[in-house]
Amino acid sequence: MATSLAACGGSNDTNNAGNTTGGSSEGGKQKVVAWAWDPSFNGKALNIAAEIYKQEHPEFEIEVVDMSKADLEQKLNTNLAAGVTEGLPDIILVNDPNIQKYVNSYPGTFADFTNSSVDYSQFSQYKVDALTVDNKIYGIPFDIGVTGLFYRTDILTEAGFTAEDLENITWDEYIEIGKVVKEKTGKYMSTINPNDEALTSVLLQSAGSWYITADNKGNFVDNPAMTETLRVYKAISDSGIAKPVTGWSEFVGSFNSGDVATVVSGVWQIASIMDAQDQKGLWAVAPTPRLNIEGGENASNEGGSSWFVVEKSANKDLAMEFLGATIGGSSEFYERFLTEAGGVGSYIPSFSSEAYQQTSEFFGNQAIYADFTEWSTKVPGISLGMYTQEAKDALKNELPNILNGADLQKSLANIQQLFEQQVQ
Amino acid sequence: MGGKLSKSSLIGWQFVLLPSALILLFSFYPMIQSFILSFESGKGNVSEFVGLGNYSRLLSDPMFRQALYNTILYLIIQVPIMLFLGLIIAHLLNQPNLKFKGFYRTAIFLPCVTSLVSYSILFKSMFAVDGIFNKLLMNLHIINEPIAWLMDPVWARVVIIAAITWRWTGYNMIFYLSAMQNIDPSVYEAASIDGASKLRQFFSITIPMVKPIILFTAIISTNGTLQLFDEVINITNGGPGNSTMTISQYIYNLSFVYTPNFGYAATVSYAIVIIVAVLAFIQMKIGGDKK
Amino acid sequence: MRHLAAFGKHLFLIVASVISLFPFLWMIIGMTNTSSDIVKGQFSFGSNLGTNISKLFDSTPIGTAFMNSLIIAVISTVLTLLLCSLAGYGFEVYRSKNKDRLFAFLLLSMMMPFAAIMIPLFKMFSQWGLMNSVVAVILPTMTTAFMIFFFLQNTKSFPRELLQAGRVDGLNEWKLFTHIYMPTMKPTYAAAAIITFMANWNNFLWPLIALQSPEKKTLPLIVSSLASSYNPDYGIIMVAIVISTIPTVLIFFLLQKQFVQGMLGSVK
Numbered sequence: 013m014a015t016s017l018a019a020c021g022g023s024n025d026t027n028n029a030g031n032t033t034g035g036s037s038e039g040g041k042q043k044v045v046a047w048a049w050d051p052s053f054n055g056k057a058l059n060i061a062a063e064i065y066k067q068e069h070p071e072f073e074i075e076v077v078d079m080s081k082a083d084l085e086q087k088l089n090t091n092l093a094a095g096v097t098e099g100l101p102d103i104i105l106v107n108d109p110n111i112q113k114y115v116n117s118y119p120g121t122f123a124d125f126t127n128s129s130v131d132y133s134q135f136s137q138y139k140v141d142a143l144t145v146d147n148k149i150y151g152i153p154f155d156i157g158v159t160g161l162f163y164r165t166d167i168l169t170e171a172g173f174t175a176e177d178l179e180n181i182t183w184d185e186y187i188e189i190g191k192v193v194k195e196k197t198g199k200y201m202s203t204i205n206p207n208d209e210a211l212t213s214v215l216l217q218s219a220g221s222w223y224i225t226a227d228n229k230g231n232f233v234d235n236p237a238m239t240e241t242l243r244v245y246k247a248i249s250d251s252g253i254a255k256p257v258t259g260w261s262e263f264v265g266s267f268n269s270g271d272v273a274t275v276v277s278g279v280w281q282i283a284s285i286m287d288a289q290d291q292k293g294l295w296a297v298a299p300t301p302r303l304n305i306e307g308g309e310n311a312s313n314e315g316g317s318s319w320f321v322v323e324k325s326a327n328k329d330l331a332m333e334f335l336g337a338t339i340g341g342s343s344e345f346y347e348r349f350l351t352e353a354g355g356v357g358s359y360i361p362s363f364s365s366e367a368y369q370q371t372s373e374f375f376g377n378q379a380i381y382a383d384f385t386e387w388s389t390k391v392p393g394i395s396l397g398m399y400t401q402e403a404k405d406a407l408k409n410e411l412p413n414i415l416n417g418a419d420l421q422k423s424l425a426n427i428q429q430l431f432e433q434q435v436q
Numbered sequence: 437m438g439g440k441l442s443k444s445s446l447i448g449w450q451f452v453l454l455p456s457a458l459i460l461l462f463s464f465y466p467m468i469q470s471f472i473l474s475f476e477s478g479k480g481n482v483s484e485f486v487g488l489g490n491y492s493r494l495l496s497d498p499m500f501r502q503a504l505y506n507t508i509l510y511l512i513i514q515v516p517i518m519l520f521l522g523l524i525i526a527h528l529l530n531q532p533n534l535k536f537k538g539f540y541r542t543a544i545f546l547p548c549v550t551s552l553v554s555y556s557i558l559f560k561s562m563f564a565v566d567g568i569f570n571k572l573l574m575n576l577h578i579i580n581e582p583i584a585w586l587m588d589p590v591w592a593r594v595v596i597i598a599a600i601t602w603r604w605t606g607y608n609m610i611f612y613l614s615a616m617q618n619i620d621p622s623v624y625e626a627a628s629i630d631g632a633s634k635l636r637q638f639f640s641i642t643i644p645m646v647k648p649i650i651l652f653t654a655i656i657s658t659n660g661t662l663q664l665f666d667e668v669i670n671i672t673n674g675g676p677g678n679s680t681m682t683i684s685q686y687i688y689n690l691s692f693v694y695t696p697n698f699g700y701a702a703t704v705s706y707a708i709v710i711i712v713a714v715l716a717f718i719q720m721k722i723g724g725d726k727k
Numbered sequence: 728m729r730h731l732a733a734f735g736k737h738l739f740l741i742v743a744s745v746i747s748l749f750p751f752l753w754m755i756i757g758m759t760n761t762s763s764d765i766v767k768g769q770f771s772f773g774s775n776l777g778t779n780i781s782k783l784f785d786s787t788p789i790g791t792a793f794m795n796s797l798i799i800a801v802i803s804t805v806l807t808l809l810l811c812s813l814a815g816y817g818f819e820v821y822r823s824k825n826k827d828r829l830f831a832f833l834l835l836s837m838m839m840p841f842a843a844i845m846i847p848l849f850k851m852f853s854q855w856g857l858m859n860s861v862v863a864v865i866l867p868t869m870t871t872a873f874m875i876f877f878f879l880q881n882t883k884s885f886p887r888e889l890l891q892a893g894r895v896d897g898l899n900e901w902k903l904f905t906h907i908y909m910p911t912m913k914p915t916y917a918a919a920a921i922i923t924f925m926a927n928w929n930n931f932l933w934p935l936i937a938l939q940s941p942e943k944k945t946l947p948l949i950v951s952s953l954a955s956s957y958n959p960d961y962g963i964i965m966v967a968i969v970i971s972t973i974p975t976v977l978i979f980f981l982l983q984k985q986f987v988q989g990m991l992g993s994v995k
Contacts, residue, residue, distance in 0.1 A: 049952070049955065051786070075941075077939075077940075077941050078941070078952055079935075079948065079951070079952050080951050080952050080954070080955030081955060082692075082955065083935055083948070083951055083952070083955075085692050085693075086692050086932075086935065086936070087935060087936055089480075089691060089692050089696055090845055090846055090849050090936050091849070092480065092481065093480065093481065093691075093696065093698055093846045094846050094847070094849045094850040094853065095481065095850065096849065096850060096853040096858075098853060098858065099853070099858050099859065099939045113479075113695045113696075114480075116479060116480070116482070116695070117479040117480020117481065117482065117695060117696055118480045118481055119481070119482065206587060206675075206676055206677070207586075207587070207672070207673065207675035207676055207677075256565060256584050256587055257564075257565065258560075258564055258565060258584065258585075258586040258587055259560060259564065259586070260959075261561065261564075261959070261961065262564050262565065262566065265566070265763070268763055269763075287763060288763070398479075398695050399694070399695055401689075401693050401694050401695075402694045402695070405499075405678070405689070405694075408675065408677055408678065409499075409502075409677050409678045410677070411676075411677055412589070412676055412677040412679075413677075430498060430499070433496075433497065433498065433499075434499065434694070435695075436477070436493060444821050444900070445821050445823045445826075447821060447900045448817045448818075448820065448821020448822075448823065448826060449817070449821075449826075450817070451813045451814060451816060451817025451818075451821065451904070452813070452814045452817040452818055452826065452829070454810065454813075455810045455811060455813060455814035455870045455875060456814065456829060456833060458810070458866075458869060458870040459833050459836050459870050459871070459872060460833075462848065462866060462867040462868075462870075463836035463839070463844065463867075463872075464836060465847070465851070466844035466845075466846075466847035466848045466851070467835075467836065467839050467843075467844055469844075469847040470839070470843045470844055470847060521743075524739075525740070525743060528736055528739070528740060529740075534736070535737075536737075536740075538983070539744070540740045540741075540743070540744055541983065542979070542980070542983070543743075543744035543747050543748050544740075544743055544744060544747050545747075545979060545983075546747055546748060546751060546976070547747050547750070548925065549925060549972050549975035549976055549979065550750075550929075550968070550972060551928075551929035551931070551947050551950065551968075551971060552929065552931075553931065553947065553950060553951055553954065554950060554968040554971065554972075555750065557954055557964070557968075558750045558753060558754060558968075559750070561765070561961075562750065562753065568753065568770060571770075602746065602747065602750075606747065607922070610918050610921065610922070611877075611918060613918075614881070614914040614915055614917065614918040615881065615884065617914045618881070618884050618885075618914065618915075619884075645884060648880040648881070648883045648884065649880055649881065651880065652876060652877060652880040655834075655876070656873065656876070659837055659838060663838075663840050665840075665842075666931075683840075684840050684842070687840055687842055687843060688842055691842060698846065701842075701843060702843055705839060705840050705842070705843035706839075708838065708839070708840055709835065709838040709839050712837075712838040713834075713835060713838055716834065716838070
């Protein structure tokens with residue numbers, strides 16, 4: 013830490029000393045540094061939180077350093093693997109499936125929030141579950157990706173369906189509807205991208221399952237939810253109702269240009285859907301289709317992150333207090349987060365606020381956020397474990413074979429074996 | 437040469453000492469630490485000594501085998517094509533009386549100025565199902581339906597190979613061109629007077645004089661292709677189903693995507709070092725000087 | 728017959744040029760369109776250039792990043808040319824068994840994927856207190872076996888008689904390098920300068936790790952952040968890519984005359 017001046021490379025700006033451990037507290041100013049991706053969403057949230065916190069603590073300042081998620085993970089891992097905490101920020105954004113990985117790989121690096129002032133009972137249980145490792149809670153829940161079935165009311169009507177026909181359906185029913193839509197309107201029902209496991213993740217969680225078990229073993233064999241998930245996935249692919257896309261921009265382009273009638277995705281997809289301003293008033297949201305097995309719910313989750321604090325940072329207490337007072341317990345924050353950034357949190361008290369009850373003209377005057385938050389209470393909680401990425405890659409490897417008609421049981425056994433080899 | 441050999445050799449060391457020391461410090465020192473790490477396994481900072489455990493794991497690792505297969509495939513197909521193209525183009529551009537030389541030279545070199553991330557993004561969008569390339573092929577009636585380039589294992593590899601070739605041919609062309617510039621034009625004139633055809637001159641004069649550079653580009657390209665990373669990450673991300681994944685991507689996954697196992701990642705890195713070193717050795721034996 | 732051969736040559740070169748330039752056309756067209764139009768594959772000019780440029784300058788420190796990249800690239804290039812040509816020259820002109828062995832050993836350093844040595848390197852620089860500095864970015868890649876190899880191979884075709892002539896004229900070994908070798912090898916230096924500048928300009932991984940503060944970011948880091956937000960704005964990304972391409976194109980234009988001149992013109 014005594015190296016800061018040399019490291020500045022000569023520019024000793026007093027207002028930007030954020031290059032050693034976290035921020036600084038010089039001359040009355042209290043500053044924290046945060047790393048996050050997506051400045052218009054995550055960065056914005058931090059700035060909103062800072063404004064709120066400054067009402068009571070005017071000397072507070074936050075510096076949000078923006079970088080892509082992959083870059084952040086590289087920097088974080090490199091820093092931690094080198095055993096260097098210098099250069100780390102006070103606050104870090106973490107994708108939920110990575111929580112256990114970080115906590116277990118770098119013990120003692122992240123602050124333990126278990127006995128902090130944050131009241132975790134006020135948050136959606138499944139978010140808190142994700143943050144809990146060995147009975148300790150390691151951060152503050154942030155945005156949720158509770159899913160819904162976004163659909164074009166005009167296209168579905170043209171095909172002869174009403175809103176009721178889409179309420180609480182199973183995936184098989186969804187596929188049947190999709191076939192009729194394709195036949196009568198020529199539009200695809202949805203997209204499919206075999207390189208992207210978003211859909212299988214949604215399907216698994218909706219039935220309370222995941223790629224790995226709570227004790228980090230592969231969950232591919234003897235798992236009815238997994239078998240059913242892949243059966244449904246293949247059925248969607250075979251039915252011809254899904255437009256193949258190879259990447260994110262194609263995916264977004266498909267609904268922006270009106271090629272697909274529905275999108276099953278997290279609530280944060282709203283911003284992209286609304287980019288197509290010529291589709292105003294033509295969308296609505298229904299609950300996520302469910303797997304037709306025991307435990308299958310019409311609710312699931314896609315994505316979502318949480319905020320960590322670095323244990324060794326100089327401003328750990330300040331950072332924890334800041335987060336706890338805002339993202340960890342301020343209804344005002346969540347209302348502003350929704351209205352200004354379109355972000356949906358998991359803070360239950362905020363769900364009854366005006367912001368969350370508003371109707372959306374774009375979505376045919378449906379109170380979409382009220383619906384999403386209601387569904388969020390039904391999302392099955394699961395353990396994301398440490399090896400999600402390895403499991404997904406093992407699945408990805410075999411997926412083309414499955415889609416080409418290989419025997420499902422054999423494929424699952426292959427995936428299980430591949431996974432086990434990856435996690436030695 | 438001659439009697440002053442040992443003194444001149446000593447002076448020679450003065451020239452190479454500082455640069456060599458820098459490489460030893462900034463490359464070899466970390467490499468040694470990485471080598472030591474390759475005998476450990478674990479997660480993140482929690483790892484333990486496993487002796488040769490990582491190396492034996494490597495030999496039966498199906499992901500590694502897939503990555504190795506893909507990487508070698510790229511190597512065998514892409515490098516010869518690229519070097520050959522670069523050589524031909526450089527030769528054509530070396531003709532003193534060719535018109536529009538400057539334009540061609542600039543145009544063909546231009547791909548090299550793009551950053552790897554940028555051009556990968558460009559190629560990915562160009563080869564999308566709705567992308568420009570499909571539109572072009574359909575307009576020319578070469579195909580009837582768009583090809584899902586990046587969703588088919590074979591086509592995805594073709595796209596990767598096409599992208600690399602597009603990006604790096606100009607690079608090699610520059611090396612060959614600058615080497616060809618060092619050949620005295622009077623040598624060609626004399627050969628022309630003797631009646632040798634242009635083709636004959638190419639094979640008997642140009643190639644032998646450019647041989648050291650050909651060897652150079654062969655080794656460098658082999659090294660580069662075996663370490664291929666950015667294109668694969670940004671265009672296909674290893675897909676579909678790991679059919680385009682390279683060894684470097686596997687190392688990256690082991691360090692930054694999966695639960696980090698830096699020890700095993702180091703082991704896989706040394707696998708690359710060994711393969712490249714062996715190939716480089718072979719290439720030097722075939723194409724090196726006889727001195 | 729000659730006309731047919733010439734036609735064939737030109738056809739081949741034109742095709743190669745079109746293939747090479749096509750993505751740039753795509754980029755320039757993309758610069759003028761909105762993100763959603765780009766995603767839909769629009770291949771005509773739009774009217775969004777001004778908006779894209781101003782959005783880019785508003786939402787990212789692209790001007791600063793440009794300067795940071797420039798400083799790092801220029802300093803690196805000069806140092807690299809000097810150090811690596813010295814070594815390449817030394818290995819080749821004063822060739823000996825031991826030097827050959829040393830060089831072969833040094834080549835190994837090229838073969839290690841950078842990601843594997845990144846962590847020990849990071850530790851090293853952190854211990855020296857050099858993190859987050861231009862020095863940290865430049866030092867590790869200043870001397871590469873690759874560049875030494877390049878100079879070494881090119882020196883094989885350097886005529887030793889020139890050195891002898893210089894010795895006869897009374898020049899010491901160092902002056903031979905600076906006064907005879909360097910001017911003669913201009914095409915090699917030019918090629919090396921272009922390649923090195925480009926490599927440093929586009930360098931991504933190590934600056935990502937070694938630099939921390941936003942105001943020290945280099946250009947590739949900016950492009951990477953832009954390309955990976957939830958909803959990337961491709962119009963802005965295209966502008967950023969074009970901006971990051973300009974300096975290397977300029978350097979190429981400036982130095983490419985060296986390829987035309989050849990050896991004869993530069994021997995004094």
